[in-house]
Amino acid sequence: MSESGKEEAPVSDLGSWLISMGAPESITGLMPSELTGLDIAPLLALFDGIGLNGSGLMGSSLIGSELGGVGVTSGLLDGAGGKALTDEIRWLPVIRS
Amino acid sequence: MHSDLRITCGVEPESVAGSIPDALAHLIHSLSAPFGFFTPTRGLLDGLNLSGGVFSLLSDQTQVDFASVNQLAQAVSDLESIHLVLSQIDSEEFAIWCGLGKNEGRVHLLDLMGMIDRALIRVRGAQLQLNFAEYRPSPKALSRSLTQLGLVGVGCDARQLQRAWPTSARKPLSNKWKSQYESMKVLKDTGTLVEREPFIFTFEVKWKCVGNMDLAVGLMRNHLVLELGGVRRFVELPAACSRMEPGVVRLSKNRLALDFTVDESEWPRS
Numbered sequence: 589m590s591e592s593g594k595e596e597a598p599v600s601d602l603g604s605w606l607i608s609m610g611a612p613e614s615i616t617g618l619m620p621s622e623l624t625g626l627d628i629a630p631l632l633a634l635f636d637g638i639g640l641n642g643s644g645l646m647g648s649s650l651i652g653s654e655l656g657g658v659g660v661t662s663g664l665l666d667g668a669g670g671k672a673l674t675d676e677i678r679w680l681p682v683i684r685s
Numbered sequence: 686m687h688s689d690l691r692i693t694c695g696v697e698p699e700s701v702a703g704s705i706p707d708a709l710a711h712l713i714h715s716l717s718a719p720f721g722f723f724t725p726t727r728g729l730l731d732g733l734n735l736s737g738g739v740f741s742l743l744s745d746q747t748q749v750d751f752a753s754v755n756q757l758a759q760a761v762s763d764l765e766s767i768h769l770v771l772s773q774i775d776s777e778e779f780a781i782w783c784g785l786g787k788n789e790g791r792v793h794l795l796d797l798m799g800m801i802d803r804a805l806i807r808v809r810g811a812q813l814q815l816n817f818a819e820y821r822p823s824p825k826a827l828s829r830s831l832t833q834l835g836l837v838g839v840g841c842d843a844r845q846l847q848r849a850w851p852t853s854a855r856k857p858l859s860n861k862w863k864s865q866y867e868s869m870k871v872l873k874d875t876g877t878l879v880e881r882e883p884f885i886f887t888f889e890v891k892w893k894c895v896g897n898m899d900l901a902v903g904l905m906r907n908h909l910v911l912e913l914g915g916v917r918r919f920v921e922l923p924a925a926c927s928r929m930e931p932g933v934v935r936l937s938k939n940r941l942a943l944d945f946t947v948d949e950s951e952w953p954r955s
Contacts, residue, residue, distance in 0.1 A: 626793045676727035677910055679903040680943070682934045684896060 602626040688810035689747050694757055695816035695849075696750045726773065726905045729766055739763050742804045753822070754815070754830035754841070755916075761808055761837040762916040768801040769908065769919055809838045809871075815849045824862040828869075832898060833916040835871045843867040868894065876909070878923045884947040886929065889940060890920060896938040904931055909943065 603616040603624030616624045738760035741749045751757040771794060780791055822830065831841055843866040850858050858866075870893040878888050888909070903910040907927055909920040929945035936942075 626797070677729065677903045677905045678931075679901060680931060680934050682900070682902055682936055684936045 688807040690807045690811035691748050692811045693750045693814045693816055694754045729770055742808055743800060754834055758833035758837050758916045764801055765919055768798060771798050813841050815846050817849055817851055828865055831869055833913050835869055836913050836916055836918045838871055840871040876920050884949060886945045888943045891940050893939050895941050896936045902934040
């Protein structure tokens with residue numbers, strides 16, 4: 589409950605989340621509404637569940653989560669059947685003829 | 686095919702969007718990092734400048750102004766990069782996640798991807814008007830910018846360019862440059878995979894004069910990345926390429942070719 593006695597609305601869209609993380613309110617005017625309105629509630633719920641805050645997200649490792657009794661483990665499959673955290677652009681040698 | 690969009694290059698926009706060059710990149714990184722299936726390809730979002738016209742291209746305006754040809758090319762490139770990141774987010778796992786949570790996240794994501802698709806079609810069909818009243822680049826610099834523009838799929842009418850070129854100052858465009866501008870073509874080819882010999886395939890992309898360009902070529906999951914001075918174009922590869930080993934890129938006059946080798950042990954043939 590906030591000081592005014594009203595219950596604070598949960599942050600569920602991207603624009604509100606950015607502002608709650610310290611971004612200026614003008615950011616919503618600078619981004620397409622389709623983007624600021626992106627519903628990130630499931631992500632935020634997951635963050636709560638694993639104890640991460642916004643600043644702690646970068647570089648986190650693969651995560652499996654439970655939702656509705658169904659385990660969801662995600663990641664990119666590598667050639668050996670394991671999971672790689674990320675990939676990158678692989679620049680190739682160029683030969684001119 | 687023409688769209689209703691008119692773009693002016695060489696005119697500073699009246700109102701420049703606020704500067705949040707890293708905001709969207711950080712935001713997508715933040716959204717994506719906790720999940721393996723969200724992780725965008727590293728380097729895909731590097732160097733985006735979202736204050737440089739990306740939002741203008743996403744708007745419904747029928748007239749959009751860019752300060753330069755290069756800025757327009759960069760904005761189209763950035764828009765395509767964002768689209769690819771969003772498509773990487775849109776995985777089967779994400780759909781299940783949203784479905785289980787009865788969440789509209791995927792609907793919003795698809796809306797945004799559709800919006801970018803429409804913006805890319807619109808800008809590639811736009812009428813481009815060049816204006817050198819305020820600033821005139823050197824013919825060489827303009828040639829490079831127009832090549833970048835061709836790389837991202839936007840064409841420029843060489844006759845309009847010649848009319849816009851100021852003849853009062855210094856000297857008019859030489860025949861050499863006129864000829865070069867007229868010969869520039871937009872990259873339209875989506876590429877073809879051909880079997881050269883058993884276990885060796887070649888992915889070919891045709892683009893006039895590609896052999897003269899200082900092009901960097903890379904691979905990113907199922908896309909070929911073509912980069913010219915920071916401006917990128919992504920060409921989707923056939924699914925089979927993901928299971929083959931890439932070799933070197935060969936650039937000839939009007940053709941780019943990348944060999945792929947099949948690992949025989951992985952793909953046994955009967």
